[in-house]
Amino acid sequence: MTDTSDPRDTAPDTAAWDALEARAYDAFDHGQLQQASALFGELATLAPEVPYLHYMRGLAHKYLRDWPASLQHSLRAQALQASLDDASAWNAGIAATALGDWAEARRQWTRCGIGIPEGDGPIEHDFGLVSIRLNPWGNGETVFARRIDVVRARLLNVPLPETGHRLFDIVLHDGAKTGERALDDGTVPVFNALQILQRSDHRTFVAFIRCPSADDLDALQQAELPGIGYVEDWTASIVSLCLRCSYGVGHGEEDAADTAHDEGAASNDDWQVERNLGIGAQGKASVERLLANWVAAGPGRSVDAIESPPCVESAPEEGTVWWRGAGDDHDEGET
Structure with a gap:
């Protein structure tokens, strides 16, 4: 059964709890993700049945691209919740996809009510055209891509070599859109790329x-x-x-x-x-x-x-808050 009480009710020192929680969120908001995870871990030790503490650790590890830890903490947050929380399910689905745990990924997308083809292995389907922001922690070049999965897309443009990406790379992307881009007579959502999952031979x-x-x-x-x-x-x-x-x-x-x-x-x-x-x-x-x-x-x-210049994938630096678009305050789980 989920514990819905305020963790401060049982904390030995409410002021100390508030200060520790404020430090944890401040670290996260400033891109100090390792520190944020450690601080939320301290809070979870004091109040292990509080779901959002585990959720925040899973979220921090998602942006660290530490997929085993992200999946572990996201699943723990789910287990403590009385009802479905889309945000935890999306983060778990992203982490499971990154790890190639297709059974878990399919389970999470089904929990979110997303229709996916039946099967046991990787999801191979046409989820439409999107725009992908490559290296959102860097130059942020955007290219068009076709989603073959809920959070996997194949690049359709030739990216600049300095992005470290190639035509037809399959990338893992986040679940929350960070903007829109014009295409033909309409628009398509823009998603942040998280990493290359399958390197193209082009x-x-x-x-x-x-x-x-x-x-x-x-x-x-x-x-x-x-x-x-x-x-x-x-x-x-x-x-x-x-x-x-x-x-x-x-x-x-x-x-x-x-x-x-x-x-x-x-x-x-x-x-x-x-x-x-x-x-x-x-x-x-x-x-x-x-x-x-x-x-x-x-x-x-x-x-x-x-x-034929070098094409080397980059990684985010600690202290960079790269996962939000301009004026973005989206929840996880947008499609």
């Missing part, structure tokens, strides 16, 4: 080309070749960053005066010949062949450089 290549027109670019993007996953025009999709300068690749004379490096989608009437591409491919040979075929098929086309 490496990220950066190509700097000279492309006479939008039609020439379309021909390149429509070309199919084994080993090529997707060719993305970063000149149109990424602003406020001159990739050519960052990679030491020069500009042509026609663009030398463009000191602001304004980039974006353009028509043939206002076309930027120098284009920066992100290419998700299984190997450099495929990229070189794709671009060579494209250059040979049309006048005025050329390739300035092909780069």
Whole structure:
């Protein structure tokens, strides 16, 4: 039976309890997650039957990405509750998914009333398109993805290499949306990525080309070749960053005066010949062949450089409160 009494009623020193609890929440709110877990642990020792103390430890360990501890404390919080608490169930489901404990993950999603396909192993289903914020503790680049699970999504864009992510990576994402992003005539929710669960075999290549027109670019993007996953025009999709300068690749004379490096989608009437591409491919040979075929098929086309920069996944630093969006005060469990 769940103990619903105020833990301060049985605490030997109410003032000391209040002070300890305030320290625990303050540590959590300032991203000091190890300290927060330890302080909530002290409180749980004094009042072991109070569910929210175990919930907060599970939440702290979720943001530490310490999945065994997060699952343990979330399940303990559930066991002490008289009725279903969606927040604990979501955190338990996320942790179980990270650990590959599919039976527990399926149990938690069923508890939340989420319809999932029958089976025993990983969930493989189409839960729709979403936007995923990669490295929310860092640069926070957002890409589109398709959810194949309640909290797993396959990336559909070619992320910048510095994010440490690749085209077709399967990532674990949080359950609470942190915003919305326009897509076609509507919007899709934005979720924070928590970690890469399955690394794609498509490496990220950066190509700097000279492309006479939008039609020439379309021909390149429509070309199919084994080993090529997707060719993305970063000149149109990424602003406020001159990739050519960052990679030491020069500009042509026609663009030398463009000191602001304004980039974006353009028509043939206002076309930027120098284009920066992100290419998700299984190997450099495929990229070189794709671009060579494209250059040979049309006048005025050329390739300035092909780069394959490091792509290393990052981790949050202690003291960073990265899990909230601007003005965000969402509960866990939004879909």
